[in-house]
Amino acid sequence: MAEEKKKLDKLCHLIDNIIIEHKNVQVPNKDVAKCPQKQTVQKNLPKSTPQTPPPVNSVNSAGKSREEIELERKARKQAKKVKKKGGDGNEDSKQQQTGKGKTEDKEGQEETSKPKKTVKVDKTEKDVKKETNKPNKTVKVDKVKPAPTPATSVPGKKEENKKKTPKEPAQEKQQQTQGSEVGGDAADGATGGKSKAELKRERREKQEAQRLAKMAAKTKAVEEKQPKKKVETHADKKSSTVEKKKKSLGDAGKSGKEKSGDKKPTKRRIPLLGHLTQPALQAPPAPVNSEIIHPAVRTLGIKMKDRVIDGSTARVISTLVALKKLINDYQTPESCDLSRDLAEKLAPNVEYLNACRPQAVAMDNAIRFLKHKVNSIAPNMPEGQAKDELRTAIEEYIKENITLASSTIASHAASLMQPNDVILTFGYSGLVCEMVEAACKDGNIVNVVVADSPQPPSGLAMVQRLAGLQVPTYYRLITDITNVMDKVTKVVVEAEAVMMNGAIQGLCGTTSLALAAATHHKPFIVLCHTYKFCNNDLTDSIVVNELGDADKVVWGPKGSNAGLLAGWQETRNLNVVSLVYDVTPASLVTVLVTEQSVLPTSAVPVIIRRNYADVLGQD
């Protein structure tokens, strides 16, 4: 009977201690990290002792050994559980300690009037003293069974996990209210009822805590939706959590801006150009050793996105080379047709390149050619032979349509030149350089005026190359060409693509040259490889185009006008647009120089039908 009584007493004490545990005083971190449970247990004791001094003491003296063993066992269990939770457990307990410390303090402040509270204040002092002691003593002194405490501390931790928001006061309040709640109950249970005012206050605090918890949960949900949410799991970094979350919310850093930049164009419509996609600021995600996207393709995509590889010819050659690598590394899986499977494997790679930077017409044509070639491989052809065939097809395509064609075009065009011609050209153009070279070899020294747009200044590279050829070179802005047109004899430009109706797609700015040439009655000569002819018929530059990096336009100017429009993405009324291509109507083009011969623009559909009908097809 006595033993049963003692057990009952123990249970009562356990319950008390469980409740009181939540109101524990702050404990130094190191100690907590090492043996959280022991410290909580340690704290429990001092609190319980003043509250119910006689039974505790008696129990202490009587059942030490068995309790001691049980306590130790349960302490070990607790320690294991804490280890499993790892950092969480530490933080939680730390939070518990800190929160409880604050609650304890607040409680102490609140309840100074009543004697129990003064006792509690004493408790805190004692707690502090006890905490400074080493944990060695705790085992012997411990009475409280740690078994229930994990259960209660776990929900406590969970609650704290849930409420782990940057609002420190909220947490404090919550724990305070928890504590006060608990404390109220404990006080009720232990001392037999507080005054009504106290109860009311505690109820109000509970409600306040619940309301704050709700708000905290809401903000947490909102933050989880934020693009860059860092889940902070360290309690001692509470303040830094606040700072970091503020930073991620309000940061104008690239990642945040990209996200907002990505969202904004879909929400706001640039007048007339809303259908054009904004330039990709980040390459679409693809792991480095992806099975779908070949690493060569991935590298190429990033280079194209960053404009390291620019200009249709360069892009075509590099695309074909990358796809050649893909074909090299490709192995037909069993029971699969090479042609069909390879076509399927090619598709996502092509899409990836497209997503990095919208495909140029020339690239499109080259890839169509490749697909056509892949489709035409006989099903029973051995893999090695098929791959060889594809490889040689690619190499021949590049050789015929680009390398040899370029030199033919150059010689055709050079034959149009006369000594002391002044040629106006736009931006960087490999073909025009080759033409000038060929003309110099023929003995016709030509002067070249390079017109250039400020962003991107591709003409600088052109000027350097021409100066290397010992050709008199002039460099002017695109806005300045009317002042030069008197002296110019011919305008020569390279095209990015030629449309079926004879319209020329070139880099943005070629039409200004075309118009100036027409106004001043000078011939406008366009150089173009035939593989760039396409079946589209464009009449203006707005329907099909590519948007360039608008920020380069904003930061382009030197001096006081640089960056005036830096906040344009946030300004509702303001748009900054940088077009990459423009379309020159066929009426402004005098003559088209291709590797076939020097043609009028009306000959374009004839060439398409003759040479590229199977590739370009009937789309």
Added chain:
Amino acid sequence: MAPPSKQDFINKLRLEKFESEQSKAEESLALLEHIVANASWQTGSELLTLLRNVDIEVSAKLPWETTPRNMVQRALKIVVDEYSSCRGGVSDMNTSGHPSFPQVTMVDPTGGVELPKCDQALPDLRDRVLEALAEYRAELEQSDELIAVQGESKIHNDEVILTFDWCGLVLAFLTRAAKRRHFHVIVAEGAPTYQGHRMAASLSRVGIQTTLIQDCAVFPMMSRVNKVIIGTHTVLSNGGIKTDLGAAALASAAKFYSVPLYVCTPTYKFSRISGEEVNHCGSGSAIIPTNTPLPSSVNVAVSRFDYVPPENVTSFITNNRGIAPSYVYRHLTELYDPAAYHV
């Protein structure tokens, strides 16, 4: 404030310290008023000579600065008019009061034209001239407002308007129109000065839907534009304009797509010079990015002005009314005295 002096004024012009043509006009008028009020002269002819000296000096040092020269011409006209009305309206005018046809059309190309003879010393000439100049000053200050008011009658709802570079008048024009109309404005940035950025910023601040484009994109966008409205530096006597770089390309594109081109200009920009002969080149360093050195054999230069021929301009929006380019010559006779022009 120190009394305005010719030298100070010319230095200020040279160092490009004026923020706009309007301020140049106002300050040159102040200078002229000062000369009329304080310089020692007895007869009208002496005054005319004094005033014309300003013109000669400015044109010697800064021939492209037409605004001060136009102000001088206007002042000369005012003096001649006041003189003749003082004397009782006896002059070599037609009975109808307009200058005779030969006077209008024939300007002596050799220059050094003789000023009209105003030899009589009239006591109240000074006061009357000052009064007339004060009236002219009031007109000058109102010209912004008078031009802006015409905005509503030129723009309809949902229009797309193209403009280029910074012009305070065009800004006022569009701002005023935006109060009653809703339209989009596309601004070409205007390399190498890039004043278009400033214009776009100001327009968007006023609440107008603005898009900034590069100069090379003017032709592509022109197909969707309803009107082009620009400002200018000078209006030439043939009806063409001389303005910042890029306007010629803009005007050609507008002509190609048959888009009307309006030029907002106050009367003091109307000049008697005829051609585009005065154009000078600035330093090429403005257009080369700072970190890319070009080989020294390359010739780099930037012109200051662009010439737009009269056939590309639809109409001039001025203080009083719209003027067609073909009618500019007639307007000039109202502004300036045909005989007083110094080439």
